[in-house]
Amino acid sequence: MQVSEIQRRLTELGANAAHRDRVLRHWVQAIPLSQGRRALEHYLPLAVREALPALMAELQGLARLRSQHPGEDGSARLLVDLADGQMVESVLLLREGLCVSSQLGCAVGCRFCMTGRDGLLRQLTSGEIVAQVALARTLRPVKKVVFMGMGEPAHNLDNVLEAIALLGTVGNIGHKNLVFSTVGDPRAFERLMEVGGGAVKPALALSLHTSKPALREQLLPRAPRLTPAELVEAGERYARASGYPVQYQWTLLDGINDGEDELDGIVALLKGKYGVLNMIPYNSVPELPYVRPSWDKARDIARRLHQRGVLTKLRDSAGQDVDGGCGQLRARAEQGRRRRGREIPITPAENAQKPQ
DSSP: EEEEEEEEHHHTTTHHHHHHHHHHHHTTTOOOOTTTSGGGGGGOOOOHHHHHHHHHHHHHHHHHEEEEEEESSOOOEEEEEEEEEEEEEEEEETTTTOOOOOOOEEOOOOTTTTGGGGOOOOOOOOHHHHHHHHHHHSSSSEEEEEEEEESSGGGGGGHHHHHHHHHTTTTTOOOEEEEEEEEOOHHHHHHHHGGGTTTTTOOOEEEOOSSOOOHHHHHHSOOOOOOOOOOOOHHHHHHHHHSSSSEEEEEOOOOSOOSSSHHHHHHHHHSSSEEEEEEOOOOOOOOOOOOOHHHHHHHHHHHHHTTOOEEEEEEOOOOTTTOSTTTTHHHHHHHHHHHHTTOOOOOHHTTTTTTT
């Protein structure tokens, strides 16, 4: 179910652009059909009105809440059922934000992430991505959407950019509050300025994690072979073109990327750049060998980088107390489903979408 397919179906029913936007606005903003300045019976063509109940039920079925896990920090992890029985994760963030997934699984295989352990199972459609926002808005207001959940958005560009185009128009999300996160695929840099025909300019977050090329290849084994310096150079070009500072993401791993040499490398890479460094202490996972540094250590690193001219924000991964790291909720649910003997197999059509 692509956004473009929904629009095509509405067009075939006699809807014009304004009619299509009205229907999509009700869906993505979670607005009841009975609300609006003009009643639908006085606005939409008859064929659209007759098809609308079934269509809205279909759209709402793209993402259904399986379980909600509130965190002590005010965030909430959502385990979401897709129409084919698979599951993804979304996160309700503080200050009316939402983190969405763009893939089922991930092909990058970051060593410290649960999502990529099983590889890529399939792409999410643009409709399934938008449906996570529509679902979240039935629970609380959403004014910011970050593509930092399960998956690598640059590996699903068509669907992600189509979703961003809708969210930045009828979805009523400010462009700088649509944050495209990537490990640094060159294709993403080429296409981000073209979203919605250039009408929507999302902000950019780049997963940096280290200033050392060799260590980056170890931590992100299947990411594009861009060095940290090349990644920052590409990010700087986009930042200047879009007018938004790049958010450089750095997951702090105790004893791995938090030493003096890394601080020197960060200063060399980012001082004077149009960006901000988001440092996030690792969300420990029992199955993985990495360790979260102490909060005092993380705070000291951020303070010292500030003193050396790098704008640094120390952030805590939302929902530390509720299996917060990407992929953990789904992994626990899948383990339980396997124990009950009800594992849902991947269909041949889904398997065909895996990268070769």
